[in-house]
Amino acid sequence: MDVKAFINQVVEAIKRVPLRCALAAVSGGVDSTTSAVLARLALGDRLRAVFMDTGFMRINEPQSVRDALRDLLPLEIIDLSNEFYSSMMGLADAEEKRLRFRETFYNALSRIARDYGCDYLVQGTIAPDWIETKGGIKTQHNVLEQLGIDTASKYGFKLIEPLRELYKDQVREVARELGIPSLIINRQPFPGPGLSIRAVGRLTLEKLELVRRATAIVEDELSGMGLSQWFAAAWEDDSSFNDDLSRAIRNYGDLEVELFRVRATGVKGDSREYGGIALVRGHVKSWELIYELYDAITTRSNVTHVIYELTRRGRGGYFVSIRAVETQDFMTAEVPRLGRELLMGVAQKLMRYDEVSAVGFDVTPKPPATIEYE
Template identity: 50%
Template sequence: MFNPESFIEEVKPQILNEIGDEKILAAISGGVDSTTAAVLMYKILGKQLLPIMIDTGFLRKNEAKKVKEMLTGILPLQILDKSDEFITRLEGISDAEEKRKKFREIFYSTLSNIAKENGIKYLVQGTIAADWVETQGGIKTQHNVLVQLGINTEKEWGFKVIEPLADLYKDEVRALARYLGLPKEISERQPFPGPGLLIRVVGKLTKEKLDIEREVNEIVEDRLKGMEYSQYFSVIIDSQKVLDERISTEAKVPVYIYDTRATGVKGDVRSYGKIASIPEIDDYEKVREIVQRITKYDVTHVGMLINEKDEGKYSVGIRAVITQDFMTADFAKISLDKLKEIACEIVKNNKEIKEVFYDVTSKPPATIEYE
């Protein structure tokens, strides 16, 4: 059983011994992990900590403002707007791993500049166990996993990385956040990846898709809030797809395959496979059986269509999962009426959205995020 008080008693002398009276930079993404790591360090080191949130352009709607307000009186957070630079340099990239690695390069170069300007030699970040396990296993490159991959951060960017939460899992991080006195809006906050909406605009990144995803994600998070799902969000992909007769025969329902690929995990290794869609079925156990037949092929994510129209060029996916440690997860059994209500609102608010599907794939063979 995780004990936050014992954890702090253990790490505090290690941090004080490592940092001494040096200043340290904290990188905050807006998620619970990085925020908890920063607040922990602030409790231990006080004004030696410089907490920074970089607006990469891939944050949720009004994210930076909301996080700063939530941390008022808790952490003296500074916001640095670098959105134009990030979006310009990443626009047009399609491959999931290429996106993550390019984001990492820009992100840490930016932090390196801040550190040098302030004479800082240390960086604290909210890497947790699930991050480095997935990266070392080759499933996906978590942008904040560096040391575990043998990257020399001092040589590369001029700072040493401190990761006080690296052996914790998400439920333990939340328990620590509550112990540190963080408000529920932070301790129970929806997990949000460092690259943010960059990896929820699945496939080729364009400014239009990014802007639509930002609006849609707010609808999904708002409508599923309070339903006690572990994580829920939206994704956007190009809607081009074709009927796969072979898989349809196996699944015994029409199965369409999109041009866009997504990351999955099969046999504990990375699988960069196809995204499929199936018709609406009012029986989740039957859906589960169909998905198992489909994912025998080169398919990592399966979406059940909830709303379709003739016009539009994008498909929106709703993702909601239940998990304890984020290493495995099951899709949430949301009522079709609720899904249709959300899908109707999404389609109504943007003419470019052709269809909405609900992701009915567990982890494995899917990953929770698509990229």
């Protein structure tokens, strides 16, 4: 891709749009930030950039994003956490969470755009977003027109999506050319619904706050390793023994398999699978074998994620999963071969929280899992 030519083409195309004002919803990720910077080059002060704090962000995230972009893109933080909590707390189904988030998100954006007098919205939709949504794998909140949603009549604005045909690695090329800070370019992708879909199953404030704190530990401990994405997720530590799947992995060591009550998204073939989460507990013959467990289990069941248990105690209530992947385009992803000592160190720090009863490491690539759990 000729990056400079692409930038010039996009800027000129946006200049030709007959608009009064454009609103850019910036999350701090490379997609939304790059889209907003492109639009600002074309529109100048006719672009209003906002960071919507949904309450599902990481610790101090709104402020850190605004500070990182201070010299490039004036950013206004709008606290909408109470609105999102009121709308989403208590939801348990993964797709329902994403759909409710989308509804709340765009209703809020519609109100903000109306207050500012903006008739266009700039957003960072990229190719994997609409491919996964149209394919039925999972609904990405920023996919609208591709589903036939008329945003002008429904929300009062039209869309500008300058990156919708690009993949993540291409977006990063454009961002580097635009001079976007490396902190943003190399910032690992963060889902639109944020931590709400990493608090797997029924969404509660207690679970959300645990995920927020666990995420800070995992991101800090696994940073600088060249990973594409690494984070924590949590759910109720409620599982039951499965004899068939335990027999399927008997050659790997002294192991047993349990299935959690909660479920998680995956992809098998070209379609979405909302299946089980398997927990493998016990001693493997060799550490490298943990990375083969998923195949023996997912090919025999509707399990979408396989997790190897690192540590457990008799109190707590929540299971925390460490998730890490390596990928170029986020359409497929591999699990990095991380060492036992490293992962045990992370697990011990997570176990400092009284709510945590066990910690494991997700060993499932995409496919058959998705990178996120919901």
